[in-house]
Amino acid sequence: MKIVLLGYMASGKSSIGKKLSKLLGIRFLDLDEYIIEKEGLSINDIFKIKGEIYFRLIESKYLKEVLLLNENFILALGGGTPCYGDNMNEINKSDALSVYLQGNTSTMIERLIKKKAKRPLIASLDNDKIPEFVAKHLFERRPFYEKAKITIKIEGKKKKKIAQEIQEILN
Secondary structure (H helix, E strand, O other), rough: OOOEEEEEOOHHHOHHHHHHHHHHOOOOEEEEHHHHHHOOOOOHHHHHHHHHOOOOOOOOHHHHHHHHOOOEEEOOOOHHHHHHOHHHHHHOOOOOEEEEOOOHHHHHHHHHHHHHOOOOOOOOHHHHHHHHHHHHHHHHHHHHOOOOOOOOOOOOOOHHHHHHHHHHHOO
């Protein structure tokens, strides 16, 4: 069983993935952490030193590498991963189950303002610029996210409940 969690920044992919990993007793992988390990640089540094185009190229390369692993796992993607190259098709043609953690625009804005320092794409934006940025991004990315095999709405739910919901779908 391979599960790929996707969704916008701050939709809970990593934290829900870790909870789901405990529930199912299978390994949790975070694509960003995998990239950091392979490249020996933080995501911020890769963006700063080598640029976004380089990052998107290696992101696709490492995504394919992980999808080919001969083991069960839960994989949390970066928010942009499904939207570049042929990544969504690669995920859906693999034997992985893709799950879109769907949050509404206001929820995503609220979460991102709280944690913007950790997010390279918005770290330099003033708080009043974040709503427009997020709304535009979600509009552009939604068609890619919606290619997931399953969509789970995250509004007003605890992360543990969302993990349990995914587990129920699997059973």
